Each structure stands twice: as structure tokens, then as C-alpha cells.
Amino acid sequence: MSEPVDPEMIASLRKERGTKAPDSSRERVAGRLAATLPGLAVESSSRRVPGVENGGGGSAGASVLGAGPVVKAGLVGTRGLLALAFVVGGGAGAGLHAALVKPSAPRIVYVDRVVTPTPTPSSTPTSTPTSTPTSTSTPSSTSTPTSTGTVSALSPVAQLDAERVLLDGARRAIAHGDAARAVDELRRHEKAYSKPILVEERDALMVEALVRAERYDEARARADAFRKKRPGSLFLSAVDAAIASIP
Amino acid sequence: MGPGSKAQVHDVGSGEIEVHHAIAREVRPAFRAIFEEHFDYVWNTLKHLGVRDADLEDLAHEVFLRVHERIEDYDESRPIKPWLFAFAFRVASGHRRLARHRLEVLGIAVDPHDPSLPADEVLASRRDGELAAAALDSVEIDRRAVFMLHDLDEVPIPQVAAALGIPLGTAYSRLRLAREEFQKSAQRLRLTRGAR
Numbered sequence: 001m002s003e004p005v006d007p008e009m010i011a012s013l014r015k016e017r018g019t020k021a022p023d024s025s026r027e028r029v030a031g032r033l034a035a036t037l038p039g040l041a042v043e044s045s046s047r048r049v050p051g052v053e054n055g056g057g058g059s060a061g062a063s064v065l066g067a068g069p070v071v072k073a074g075l076v077g078t079r080g081l082l083a084l085a086f087v088v089g090g091g092a093g094a095g096l097h098a099a100l101v102k103p104s105a106p107r108i109v110y111v112d113r114v115v116t117p118t119p120t121p122s123s124t125p126t127s128t129p130t131s132t133p134t135s136t137s138t139p140s141s142t143s144t145p146t147s148t149g150t151v152s153a154l155s156p157v158a159q160l161d162a163e164r165v166l167l168d169g170a171r172r173a174i175a176h177g178d179a180a181r182a183v184d185e186l187r188r189h190e191k192a193y194s195k196p197i198l199v200e201e202r203d204a205l206m207v208e209a210l211v212r213a214e215r216y217d218e219a220r221a222r223a224d225a226f227r228k229k230r231p232g233s234l235f236l237s238a239v240d241a242a243i244a245s246i247p
Numbered sequence: 248m249g250p251g252s253k254a255q256v257h258d259v260g261s262g263e264i265e266v267h268h269a270i271a272r273e274v275r276p277a278f279r280a281i282f283e284e285h286f287d288y289v290w291n292t293l294k295h296l297g298v299r300d301a302d303l304e305d306l307a308h309e310v311f312l313r314v315h316e317r318i319e320d321y322d323e324s325r326p327i328k329p330w331l332f333a334f335a336f337r338v339a340s341g342h343r344r345l346a347r348h349r350l351e352v353l354g355i356a357v358d359p360h361d362p363s364l365p366a367d368e369v370l371a372s373r374r375d376g377e378l379a380a381a382a383l384d385s386v387e388i389d390r391r392a393v394f395m396l397h398d399l400d401e402v403p404i405p406q407v408a409a410a411l412g413i414p415l416g417t418a419y420s421r422l423r424l425a426r427e428e429f430q431k432s433a434q435r436l437r438l439t440r441g442a443r
Contacts, residue, residue, distance in 0.1 A: 005398065005426050009433055012379040013295075013399050021290035025304050030282065032308045037315055172305060178345055181309070 035165035036188055156197065163189065163198045170205055179212035204235035208242040216246050278315055281327065286311075288328060289335050295395060296339035297384060306342055310334045329402050329410035336392045336411065343388060378436050385432035386425050393418050394425035 166189045173182035186206045189196065196202060203226050210219035223243045227236065286307070293306050313334050321330055386394060396407045397418075408418035 005430050006433060008375065009379045009382065010398055012375045013383060016376055016380060017291045017295065017399055019291055021287045026286050029304055029307045029311065033311055036312060169308065176305070
């Protein structure tokens with residue numbers, strides 16, 4: 001064994017390892033987790049404060065992870081603000097938020113049900129958050145109803161926020177060159193929302209992610225299904241551009 | 248055994264959602280507690296494994312997604328930090344491979360660490376911290392993981408080996424090499440600063 005390293009350096013590094021992460025980052029990650037794992041977002045629709053945004057797409061359910069029985073007093077100052085805002089201006093905030101959300105409406109297409117041209121439930125075992133616990137009793141009956149039941153409990157505005165967080169994550173993954181992660185994020189969205197609001201955006205992103213992941217056959221199949229199902233979609237040009245970029 | 252293992256199915260028909268809620272009630276508090284108590288640890292681990300500030304949120308999110316997926320595997324009789332570290336290490340390793348490729352393609356110099364300490368730190372402490380962080384950054388990531396877990400987090404080497412899924416001898420070997428790399432880098436950095 002070699003000589004131990006300089007104790008002062010070790011002490012300095014240990015001190016750094018105890019540094020607190022930025023509260024804003026913690027909140028954004030919590031919000032993204034709540035959106036990605038709808039089972040954790042059940043309470044968020046009633047607890048989150050419409051109109052109090054945290055910047056970017058990370059606001060949905062940002063306080064969810066701390067809103068349960070293990071919440072600790074004074075954990076994050078922002079949560080106090082959220083709670084206060086909830087009490088003081090919940091109704092007004094809801095109206096304000098609804099107004100704020102409207103400008104992005106042109107990008108939203110409401111459909112009855114998502115179409116999944118190439119469903120591959122077994123290919124993404126790690127993306128089913130709650131499938132493990134009951135796998136011995138009803139492995140197939142717990143995954144889909146879980147998502148369906150959970151997400152249907154969200155208000156449209158909360159669902160829209162949550163979906164946007166998820167799609168933002170996929171978009172960011174594509175931008176970072178991690179197409180596989182983008183596909184995973186989009187599949188989580190597919191599983192989480194039986195009646196998605198941002199279905200066209202999701203499907204278009206999926207085509208792009210599959211192209212970036214060099215899964216060309218799947219991308220073409222998804223693109224064909226997209227064109228048939230949504231010939232007038234605003235996202236059609238993005239789908240076509242993604243397919244055209246296949247070498 | 249994990250927190251969700253006691254979930255039971257009472258009603259397959261309309262009770263499907265109730266089943267989910269029963270599971271969620273058990274999993275959620277445990278996961279929440281892990282998130283609340285160890286977010287800082289995961290954050291700093293990713294940072295010390297060389298993840299750039301701009302990517303920390305994405306990767307912390309990824310780590311906790313994986314933690315959630317595998318929460319049933321966690322043995323509560325064992326310390327949680329090595330278990331969490333392993334998730335962070337795998338995520339950071341994968342990310343570094345992608346990041347290196349991306350930066351090389353773009354012709355951008357790789358600067359994996361962005362040293363930033365709280366503003367209220369005194370200058371001397373800050374310089375020491377930056378020097379130590381820079382020295383740590385020079386250690387190859389597989390060896391750095393062992394070094395961080397053992398020398399910084401004070402995890403016994405057998406637990407380090409178990410957490411990272413490597414043979415015990417490999418863990419000792421990586422620790423020895425990591426310490427050498429760290430020491431050499433620290434000395435070099437000190438000389439460089441002293442010459443200024």
C-alpha cells in the first residue's frame with residue numbers, strides 16, 4: 001500500500017464533499033423526477049402552486065419529493081415560499097398560470113389517445129418505475145394501469161407542465177448527444193401518459209432521437225405512422241427533416 | 248429488503264390503481280428520504296467525478312431515476328452512500344465518454360472540472376480547495392472512484408470493491424495508483440502556483 005496522501009488535501013476535499021448543492025438545482029431535479037415518475041407526482045397536482053414558476057421546465061411538482069411524511073422543516077426556502085403562495089393566492093395563481101400557459105397553445109395538439117406504432121414494452125425494463133414491487137403477483141396488471149390512473153389524477157395544467165419537463169429532458173439529451181437517453185425519456189412519457197397533451201411533439205422528438213441513435217428502421221416506421229396519423233401536423237417538417245438526415 | 252416489497256394485491260379489477268397507490272405509499276417515502284438526505288452527496292460525487300456544472304442537473308436526475316428503479320435492491324442494513332456512489336459513478340462514466348467524444352468532435356478543449364466554491368470562503372481555503380479539486384481531477388476516473396470512496400468517504404476497501412463491483416485486489420491496486428497520481432498532480436500544481 002502506498003503512503004497516505006497529504007492530510008490537508010484530504011481534509012480540503014472532504015470539506016468540499018460536504019458542500020450543499022444549490023437549492024434551485026435541487027428543486028429543478030425534484031420537479032423533473034416528479035414529472036418522470038408520475039407515481040411520485042400524485043400529490044403534486046393539489047400541492048403545487050400554479051403561477052409560481054421556477055424557471056425553465058422544472059417547476060412541475062418541484063416540491064413533490066418533500067411533500068410527504070418525510071418532509072423536513074426548513075429543508076428548502078423555496079418550499080416555504082410555495083406553501084405561502086399556495087395559501088395566499090392559490091386561486092389567483094391558478095388563473096394567472098392558466099393565462100401564462102395559453103401563449104404556448106399553438107404547439108399543443110389535443111388527441112384522444114397516443115398511438116405507439118412500435119410498442120416494445122420488454123425493451124425498456126428499467127423505465128417502468130413501479131413494476132418491481134408487485135412482479136410476483138400481477139406483473140402485467142400493475143404497470144399500465146399504474147400510469148393511467150396516476151396521470152389521470154393530474155389537472156390539465158399540471159399534466160402539461162409535467163409533460164413539458166419530460167420532453168425538455170429528452171430535448172436536452174438530444175442536444176447533449178445522448179440519443180439513447182432521449183429515447184428512454186420519451187418512452188417514459190409514452191408509458192406515463194395514456195392521454196398525453198404533447199403527443200405530437202413527443203412523437204416528433206422520438207423520430208429525431210431514433211435517427212440520432214442510428215436506429216433508422218425504427219425512425220422510419222415511426223415517421224410513416226406519424227405522417228399517416230397526423231398529415232397536417234406542425235411537427236411534420238421536423239419529422240421529415242430528421243428522416244432526410246439519415247445518411 | 249426494499250420498502251415496496253410488502254405491497255399486496257387485494258382487488259385486481261377496480262383495485263388496480265389502489266394497488267399502485269399502496270406500492271407508491273411505501274416506495275415514495277423511502278425514495279423521498281433518500282433524495283432529501285443524499286441529494287447533496289450525489290451532487291458532489293458527480294462533481295468530483297468530473298461532471299461539468301452545466302450537466303450536473305441532468306445527471307443527478309438520471310442517478311435518482313436509476314435509484315428509484317433499483318430501490319428494491321437496497322439492503323437497509325448496509326451504508327447507503329457506497330450504493331448511491333455506484334449509481335453516480337456509472338452515470339458519470341457514461342457521460343464522460345459521450346462528453347469527450349462531443350468535445351473532441353467540436354474541437355473544444357476538455358475542462359472537466361469547474362472549480363467553484365462558496366463566495367464566503369476565504370481566499371486561502373479557496374486556493375487549497377481548488378488545488379485539491381484540480382489534483383483529484385487528474386486522477387483517472389476508475390481509480391478516482393476508489394480513492395473518493397475510501398480516502399474521502401472513509402468506506403472500507405471491501406465495501407468499496409463490493410459497491411463498484413470489482414475484485415478486492417483491483418480495488419487496492421486502484422487506490423494505490425490513485426494516491427500516486429493525486430500526490431504527483433498536487434505537487435506539480437503547487438510548484439506551478441509557487442512559480443507564479
